[in-house]
Amino acid sequence: MRLSLFTDYSLRVLMFAALKAEMFSLSEVAAAYDISRHHLVKVVNYLAKLGYLETRRGRGGGIVLGMKPEDIRIGMVVRRTEDTPFIVECFDAQHNTCPINGSCRLKGALAQAVNAFYETLDRQTLRDLVAGNEGTAMKQRLLKQP
Amino acid sequence: MRLSLFTDYSLRVLMFAALKAEMFSLSEVAAAYDISRHHLVKVVNYLAKLGYLETRRGRGGGIVLGMKPEDIRIGMVVRRTEDTPFIVECFDAQHNTCPINGSCRLKGALAQAVNAFYETLDRQTLRDLVAGNEGTAMKQRLLKQP
Numbered sequence: 001m002r003l004s005l006f007t008d009y010s011l012r013v014l015m016f017a018a019l020k021a022e023m024f025s026l027s028e029v030a031a032a033y034d035i036s037r038h039h040l041v042k043v044v045n046y047l048a049k050l051g052y053l054e055t056r057r058g059r060g061g062g063i064v065l066g067m068k069p070e071d072i073r074i075g076m077v078v079r080r081t082e083d084t085p086f087i088v089e090c091f092d093a094q095h096n097t098c099p100i101n102g103s104c105r106l107k108g109a110l111a112q113a114v115n116a117f118y119e120t121l122d123r124q125t126l127r128d129l130v131a132g133n134e135g136t137a138m139k140q141r142l143l144k145q146p
Numbered sequence: 147m148r149l150s151l152f153t154d155y156s157l158r159v160l161m162f163a164a165l166k167a168e169m170f171s172l173s174e175v176a177a178a179y180d181i182s183r184h185h186l187v188k189v190v191n192y193l194a195k196l197g198y199l200e201t202r203r204g205r206g207g208g209i210v211l212g213m214k215p216e217d218i219r220i221g222m223v224v225r226r227t228e229d230t231p232f233i234v235e236c237f238d239a240q241h242n243t244c245p246i247n248g249s250c251r252l253k254g255a256l257a258q259a260v261n262a263f264y265e266t267l268d269r270q271t272l273r274d275l276v277a278g279n280e281g282t283a284m285k286q287r288l289l290k291q292p
Contacts, residue, residue, distance in 0.1 A: 001147060001260065002230040011252055012244070033245060074255060084148040098158070099179060103283035105275045106157055109220060113266040114147065120259040129251045137249035 007081040009035065009043045014052060014077065018069040018130045019139050023062035032142040050080055069130065075122030087114055153227040155181065155189045160198060160223065164215040164276045165285050169208035178288040196226055215276065221268030233260050 016029045026044060030037040044063060047053040054066040086092040087110050090101040101107070130138065139145050162175045172190060176183040190209055193199040200212040232238040233256050236247040247253070276284065285291050 001149060001224075001228055001233055001263070003147060003234055003256075008234045015246075015250075015252065034243060074252070075259075078147075082147055087147055088149055088154045097180060099287050100161075100284045103280045103287065104161075105270075105278070105280050106161065106220070109267060109270045109275065110149075113221075113263045116262040116266040117147070117259045120262040121255060124251075124255045129255065132251070134249045134251050138246045141245050141249065 003078065004081070004083050005039075006043060006046075006083060007078055009033075009040060010047055010077060010081040011074070013040065013043055013047060014065075014072065014126055015129055015138065016142055017053060017063065017065040018126050019135065019142060021065075023056070023060075023064045025062050029063070046081070052077065069127035070125050072126035073122045074124045074126065074129065075118040075120070077126075078121055079118055149224065150227070150229050151185075152189060152192075152229060153224055155179075155186060156193055156223060156227040157220070159186065159189055159193060160211075160218065160272055161275055161284065162288055163199060163209065163211040164272050165281065165288060167211075169202070169206075169210045171208050175209070192227070198223065215273035216271050218272035219268045220270045220272065220275065221264040221266070223272075224267055225264055 012033055012035075013029055016032060017024070026037055026040055030040050044053060044055065048055045048063075048066065051066050052072060054064050056062060056064070088107075090096045090098050090104070090107055091110075098104070129135075158179055158181075159175055162178060163170070172183055172186055176186050190199060190201065194201045194209075194212065197212050198218060200210050202208060202210070234253075236242045236244050236250070236253055237257075244250070275281075
């Protein structure tokens, strides 16, 4: 069970934005995580489309959080960034080939487990993730703040 | 979030074994699900290695469940069959490159969510999956039983 790199990077960018709490550039967040800028362009555009980030063009432009960190539920972010929302084949009606689909109890069990996964993540907001001593330590590492 | 095909096929083979409740051949389960026999060889060998299946060679040989279906917890099966147990990079200490690892609250949140996923699945045994009307319907479809 693995989340996509796209989800991983999305969460990292959002944490960076919450820690920074002011406008930043794509190059800045790319350098902070040592990730290619190229990889983050799509991530930032998608998060902006969803309203989690705001991007402003031109001089004095950049990237900034588009919502309050306490209003960003982590489970919801992951639901939206995962490119493979189907845990197994039969969740994708168009591509199912399994002959027991429709009378399979495993499907229900998996759906419950996936819900439990997202509900657990929904108990955390972006604000929770950047709070406390860990938040301070992350700031030091990512923003090179003393 | 997607489970591997290996996990998917492992669960399907175990359900088949529980529904059949007697010795069967690799070709039989492959035909029932319309999956290539080739794909199932590794699955059956691995499940046999874990004790979930028993394989007997030679005349009168075949595959049979190696444990009682009520003793097979689905979460445990999935934990053992998933080839990518690391939900994001930093769960794999050998390959982590993320600079905030060690002071990142997201890691703890994800670990909790993964646990919730597996704990939910652990509430189901293989016996639960093949019980009731759905079990009867699956038998009809997979074993061509009236």
